[in-house]
Amino acid sequence: MKAVKRSSLAILAVIMFAMVLAACSGNNKTNSPATNAPAESSNTPASTEEAAGPDNSKEVKLVGYLLGEAPKGMPEVMAALNEKLKNDINATLEINYIGWGDVASKYPLILASGEDVDFVFAADWNFYNSEANKGSFKELDENLLKTNMPKYYEKQDPAAYQAAQVNGKQYMIPTTTPDRKVNVIVLRKDIMDKAGLSNPTKISELDPYFAAVKQGYPDMIPLNLDSQYDLPAPFGALVSEKFAYQGAPMDSGDPMSIGVFTDNEDPSGKVISLAEEPIQSSYKYAADIMKKWYDAGYVNKNPYSNKVRSKDNFCEGKASVAFGNSIDIQATLASCQDKGIETYIMPVLSPTGHAPSSSWLNNGIAIAANSENPERALQALDLIMQDESYVYLAYYGIEGKHYAITGDDKLTLPEGVTPDTNTYPADAAGFWFVNKDFFKPSASWTDSYIDLNGKIKDYLAPATYLGFAVNTESIKSEVANLKNVAAQYFLPITIGAVKDVDSAIATLNDKMKAAGIDKVKTEVETQASAFLANKS
Numbered sequence: 001m002k003a004v005k006r007s008s009l010a011i012l013a014v015i016m017f018a019m020v021l022a023a024c025s026g027n028n029k030t031n032s033p034a035t036n037a038p039a040e041s042s043n044t045p046a047s048t049e050e051a052a053g054p055d056n057s058k059e060v061k062l063v064g065y066l067l068g069e070a071p072k073g074m075p076e077v078m079a080a081l082n083e084k085l086k087n088d089i090n091a092t093l094e095i096n097y098i099g100w101g102d103v104a105s106k107y108p109l110i111l112a113s114g115e116d117v118d119f120v121f122a123a124d125w126n127f128y129n130s131e132a133n134k135g136s137f138k139e140l141d142e143n144l145l146k147t148n149m150p151k152y153y154e155k156q157d158p159a160a161y162q163a164a165q166v167n168g169k170q171y172m173i174p175t176t177t178p179d180r181k182v183n184v185i186v187l188r189k190d191i192m193d194k195a196g197l198s199n200p201t202k203i204s205e206l207d208p209y210f211a212a213v214k215q216g217y218p219d220m221i222p223l224n225l226d227s228q229y230d231l232p233a234p235f236g237a238l239v240s241e242k243f244a245y246q247g248a249p250m251d252s253g254d255p256m257s258i259g260v261f262t263d264n265e266d267p268s269g270k271v272i273s274l275a276e277e278p279i280q281s282s283y284k285y286a287a288d289i290m291k292k293w294y295d296a297g298y299v300n301k302n303p304y305s306n307k308v309r310s311k312d313n314f315c316e317g318k319a320s321v322a323f324g325n326s327i328d329i330q331a332t333l334a335s336c337q338d339k340g341i342e343t344y345i346m347p348v349l350s351p352t353g354h355a356p357s358s359s360w361l362n363n364g365i366a367i368a369a370n371s372e373n374p375e376r377a378l379q380a381l382d383l384i385m386q387d388e389s390y391v392y393l394a395y396y397g398i399e400g401k402h403y404a405i406t407g408d409d410k411l412t413l414p415e416g417v418t419p420d421t422n423t424y425p426a427d428a429a430g431f432w433f434v435n436k437d438f439f440k441p442s443a444s445w446t447d448s449y450i451d452l453n454g455k456i457k458d459y460l461a462p463a464t465y466l467g468f469a470v471n472t473e474s475i476k477s478e479v480a481n482l483k484n485v486a487a488q489y490f491l492p493i494t495i496g497a498v499k500d501v502d503s504a505i506a507t508l509n510d511k512m513k514a515a516g517i518d519k520v521k522t523e524v525e526t527q528a529s530a531f532l533a534n535k536s
Helices: 003-022 046-052 074-089 100-112 128-134 143-148 150-155 158-163 189-195 206-217 235-242 277-294 310-316 331-338 374-386 388-396 447-459 473-495 501-514 517-535
Strands: 059-069 091-098 119-122 182-189 260-265 272-273 324-325 343-347 364-367
Touching: 046 189, 059 100, 059 374, 074 091, 074 374, 074 388, 091 100, 091 374, 100 119, 100 128, 128 364, 143 150, 143 374, 150 189, 150 260, 150 374, 182 189, 182 235, 182 310, 182 331, 189 343, 235 473, 260 447, 260 517, 272 517, 277 473, 277 501, 310 324, 310 331, 331 343, 331 447, 343 447, 364 374, 473 501, 473 517, 501 517
Parallel strands: 059 091, 059 119
Antiparallel strands: 119 364, 182 324, 182 343, 260 272
């Protein structure tokens, strides 16, 4: 398990670790006062072309990049999407994907290469701040949005524009509907019954469950973690049992670097480094349990090479636990229900029973600085994000083929289509930034999911640093050093693959200090204090 052999996957897993900890949340709009507008790039008046409206006489092809993997039904969905775009704005669209295993290397490279790209997925957990500082994104001013994204401009809370500012300028088009969701752990009820578990609320309570799997299900791995999302998920859930910690936005959109956090339920917003309390004791608590599980054979021995998420193996009987969130887990629950497997959903909550809400920046889009057609790209995004017919096509696919609407106005699958045969599952294509207020309830929701969905609003706690982004320009060398330390010394701790937990954490602390964690913390503290002062 040498770092040299696993560096790329290890670095990626740290990205996903930040995402797990960042607590994706709500479709509800924030109650922040709408006092800020998008940053103006200059004081010059709008051009005559802007005043007259966009000139779309020339047909253009737009190129966009999203995260993940294209669903099998993507070609036919794109054909339908391009037919609409050609008719509405005289443009067609090509969507490419950056696989989760390649995000760390390819995302910055695509933006720096000068290749043909018009827009990319952007988020506070996915390099937004660092790439904005590099000049990778086009600055967006009010005239651009008003002229080319009128539907979006009408719906968006202006406070979202303030949240998207980096050094006083806006480079992202944030979603108008931040995800209202919590991280979840899904179990099988039949195995729970064998293990004598009736109502577990924390992952640390699952020892009997894992033992039952090990004893009675030879083809199933208790914790079958992938190298992308799952690898740090059980560790993160264990840490959450001790305090409501939050990584993003303290990582400033560059989540390969770990080491600076905040307790999301601490109104003072104190900035904490990895070596301080309550981080240190919480990490030791989680690391001790993960080592016990790893030594017992509950964790797959080489998750760094596994590219299949647990939620995609769960209903197939290869994983006893599925990690996800209350939105992306829906397809898994439906698939299990179709196979007659009864599931149990356990939300990942803080000791007080909460999860941090997310900002608009949790899902968004940025225009590439070298885009040859930024105005037309904005027009296409306006339709995809805010026009109901486009939203359903991009997110759910083709009606009658990938989804249907019941007589009581619920989403379902067309006759003859099952969750396993649906070639364009909901939430799978990476269009996470669309207006989710258009979504209907699903007819396939299980009773346990309906119960969870009804509780999510009460689970979510306001984030102290909602809309905060760190400018890493003065600490970029230290941030780069911390990335390397995280890849080599942090990841083995998260899966329990260390000889001695105390020694491993002590080494991690030493390496973090040598990499410059103290300087990073000081700079984050300075910017965080200014943010809170301005907020109040």
